[in-house]
Amino acid sequence: MKTPNFDTFTLDSGLDLPYWKSSRFASAIANNASPRVLANACRMNILSSIKAAGSGHIGTSFSSIEIILACRYYLNNSSFSDTTQEQSGIFFSSKGHDAPSIYAAMHMLGEISDIQLFSLRRLDGLPGHPEITTPGVPTNTGSLGMGISKAKGFIHANRINGVTKKVIVLLGDGELQEGQIWEALPTASRDDMSELIVIVDGNRIQSDSWVKNVSPNQNLEAAVKGHGWNYLECNGHSFDELLSTLEFGGLQNGPTFIYAKTIKGCGVEFIQNFSENGLFYKFHSGSVSDRQYSSAISEITFRIENDISCTAYISPEQISELNGLECVESELDSQKPKDRPLSLISHWAEILPKLMSVNEHLVVLDADLSYDTGTYIARKDFPDRYIQAGIAEQDMVSMAGTLALSGKVPIVHSFASFLTMRPTEQIFNNATEHSQIIYMGFLAGLLPSPPGFSHQALTDVGIMATLPNIQIIEPSCKKELELSLNHAIASKLSTYVRIASVGDLTSEFTKEDFRPGGLVLRKKGSAFAIVSSGPWLTEEAIKASDMIGRDMCAVYTYPFLNSPPIEETIDILEGFEKILVLENFTPAMATTINLMSQPSLKSKITRVGLYGIPKNGWNSEVMRFHGLDSLSLVDLLN
């Protein structure tokens, strides 16, 4: 039996993950290994690091790896050896989804250690989206659309210092829907930024589905050239073509925009296959099953060993033969979403179409997150009242404004971070019209923590509580979610419904208490009370109460975060010795401030919440780190 052409990293679970060590890369580079082999070896490392992490963006990491290698090679004076010398420029990714690919390239070049490679998305490990805490990463990422502006900032600084250096920024093709991209173009050409190269990973699939179906780039060349830029295209999986295009682009006057045509998930057949009328691409984010992993590794190994390009077709039969597994392709159905654990997202996916069937005024707006915000059933059932805005949150929110003025009740969906921070002035403008809009912000709060702070919305409550005329409701379970929407719709007010996407609280409660300023009893108790909101945090509170035992600690939710407490709430809380108010957000004019404004409660209340910028890592580690797990709560009550 021949020696396998890879090393092995063993997880705590015992699973062996094939990968290439830095040293193997060094010797391959010294022996003039082809870029095809290096890129596919990086794919192995990408997949294994994501498998270890439990989540990550496989599709775009696979589509972008040749681009990243070519950019690094170009800036490293046309070499993969010795990156310690002065680089001829700066390279970074704007979207940051391609973190595993960025890291794989850095690891190949010896900038990241073997151990680090497998610390992806762990506490104090490699962040889910690249951050400057990792030496060599030039700027923080994770929020789309900022890259060209950031590149221009680097160039201005260099120019002030009298330095001429290339700056290359990698964008996604879905990312081109963000207005900031286009906002950044004109002054780059005004300022003759020949230092600037933008390269787009043109893999034609965004979060949910095909770019052409979400928000097509009609004539990208004309649009880009119209802003005074150079425009080039190339094959994004051909290292040589990428390199010559970068070299050619680098010699042009003014900024250059390169559209590199790629295949999402390229290099593994079942990851890159997506039907032309597919609705749900499965490998945008998340990991793969053990079976999928084995199959993919076999295919990648085969490509490495035979020096076969990632774009060469390998038949299902051949793959089956390689790994002894049946082809996994049949597991996939591009018309159906992936299974996911029960959460407020899955509940919302069911509740929303029910609401729409009885209320013809409801109109859904979505920013390319139909899977992650649960709008996909409504989209199918009510296509006339579903508006796909693309990754264009400002546009989406302003559209919602005039829909509301026209008598509709728009329900606007995105991740809480993006929904509350990207179109903030647009939400304010809508609020000045006293119309009714429902904003649904998902991924609210600390968890899930693997993607990092750009996706962990902790500032959403402070911002939405600052904007006028908006009530904030954070439901904790399916029933509270239903009641939240019923209340939001009936109130005729604008509402921000804050959705923690993790957890599924199933305990019962009586409906009567669900109103602004009211408490919802989740568990009885005699001496202490915990006031919480959201599914996982309330679960932790209940667990803490169980650990304390003897029915000592009551648990309530306070769903209307920015409403002052009603009399009954004050009466109830006055009966306790000690009250913990849990806030899955940074300090805001919300729950704690509202409750502490009651003189009778002030001395009893301790806020347990978040401050500043959250840690990223596995949910369990991060929850513990920030003192929001049940054990930490027990400590505070003992």
Add this chain to the structure above:
Amino acid sequence: MKTPNFDTFTLDSGLDLPYWKSSRFASAIANNASPRVLANACRMNILSSIKAAGSGHIGTSFSSIEIILACRYYLNNSSFSDTTQEQSGIFFSSKGHDAPSIYAAMHMLGEISDIQLFSLRRLDGLPGHPEITTPGVPTNTGSLGMGISKAKGFIHANRINGVTKKVIVLLGDGELQEGQIWEALPTASRDDMSELIVIVDGNRIQSDSWVKNVSPNQNLEAAVKGHGWNYLECNGHSFDELLSTLEFGGLQNGPTFIYAKTIKGCGVEFIQNFSENGLFYKFHSGSVSDRQYSSAISEITFRIENDISCTAYISPEQISELNGLECVESELDSQKPKDRPLSLISHWAEILPKLMSVNEHLVVLDADLSYDTGTYIARKDFPDRYIQAGIAEQDMVSMAGTLALSGKVPIVHSFASFLTMRPTEQIFNNATEHSQIIYMGFLAGLLPSPPGFSHQALTDVGIMATLPNIQIIEPSCKKELELSLNHAIASKLSTYVRIASVGDLTSEFTKEDFRPGGLVLRKKGSAFAIVSSGPWLTEEAIKASDMIGRDMCAVYTYPFLNSPPIEETIDILEGFEKILVLENFTPAMATTINLMSQPSLKSKITRVGLYGIPKNGWNSEVMRFHGLDSLSLVDLLN
């Protein structure tokens, strides 16, 4: 002597303002008056309503009036008579600067009364930027870039209702620098929005100067067509050409973008003259002097009486002859800014270049507001460290981020509303990098109130206090401004410096107290204390103390809005019976919350601040309305 061809509105001051009553328009329309005459009569009304208001945007109102009249005519079934019947569509302005022109057209069509016309920018009058509170205005304006998205919202609502109606939105050419404009384009063409017509008031001058110098639209036609839109151009002062272009555009498949070439200030020679290398166009905002007013009215009257187009040249001699005044053109110097009352803006204009001369790391970023944020001297003295971002706040803030990572200290300028709400996620992203950026937000707080809530930043403190790693300082006088910047720079932290653009507090204070959590004594007192920040609000506090007399009421400023009080502050405040904490912003995790968190102070403190959406109107009326004038403060202390 012949009867003058106008009516007269007499101000309280006794000044007579010539204008056309609605009834005069009605009879002119019935007698088939030419569009030239109607447009110039609207110009008279625009100028007189702005003269009555004391401020307004003359330049863009004069450049856009023919466009507005043509759009209204087109949608009113090709007629200026009887707008009470069903309109064939919706028309609105995106920028809202052209409010006086929008109102003049509405008044001409009988939708606004003669009295209302002269309520411009007054409490409960016509808002500085159009709002839905005025019947006939479809949506709230004042924040740039939202118009196309809003038009799309109307169209989606119409489509859901099975209605096909045109929606025409008027944009500025400077406004095209906002990313949201470009974000809004792709899905309009995806959705075949033939109902949508965008028309640009292409007057080539933005807030400060020429568009071509600020951020040129390179090849607008290519850029717009690249997103799948139709593109047309026309003469924006020819009613007939505008009408035929609208009619042609309205018949195309897909959305249509019309660039109407206009002249800013068109119709009055001295208002439209701006030299090709001019730096400061004087008639973007503000009113005119009595002398300028007389001259302009004479010229407009001459054009009306002789049915002369706004674009026909009239020589200085001829104008002089008309009004008996010397030509006012010599008063203008396009290289110098307008005089303005002393305020923190004028102080900043002087302080900034001094700071830059001793600190080579400082880099200034500006979003087309060099006059209103006082960066124009720094721009002249340090062109290599001045970056004109154009009206592109997100781009500007992200550039600042990487300048900071490169060792520069960027100082980012805009109006507080736009700076804190348009690039909120970009500021957050920068904050996660723990770099040092100084954000300078002007027009902070309630005053000036004539422009309306889009420009009255009350939410800025709440938002910036929510974002991590940002200290907030609000200086009250020139000395505090200097100390604020010294502190901000020395601290190595990111700082939001909040500038109330109105007032000039000249009282002395001792420097020692200026530090985070510290109080600055502005006036001694024995029994009561007022804690304030910002120039005009502190002036009101001092006036209130003077009125109370007997050295009863101390006045302090608390410049570090989101810093907890130091011991000395607590000690000082404990000595008073009653403390008013003034907040020129809506509730936030700032001064009041910080001070009230001290048990010894809580019962003594009354917050006097703002809630929700502010009124617009004259400063004195609005200050009084919101209880932040000296008389209201005296009432609270007696």
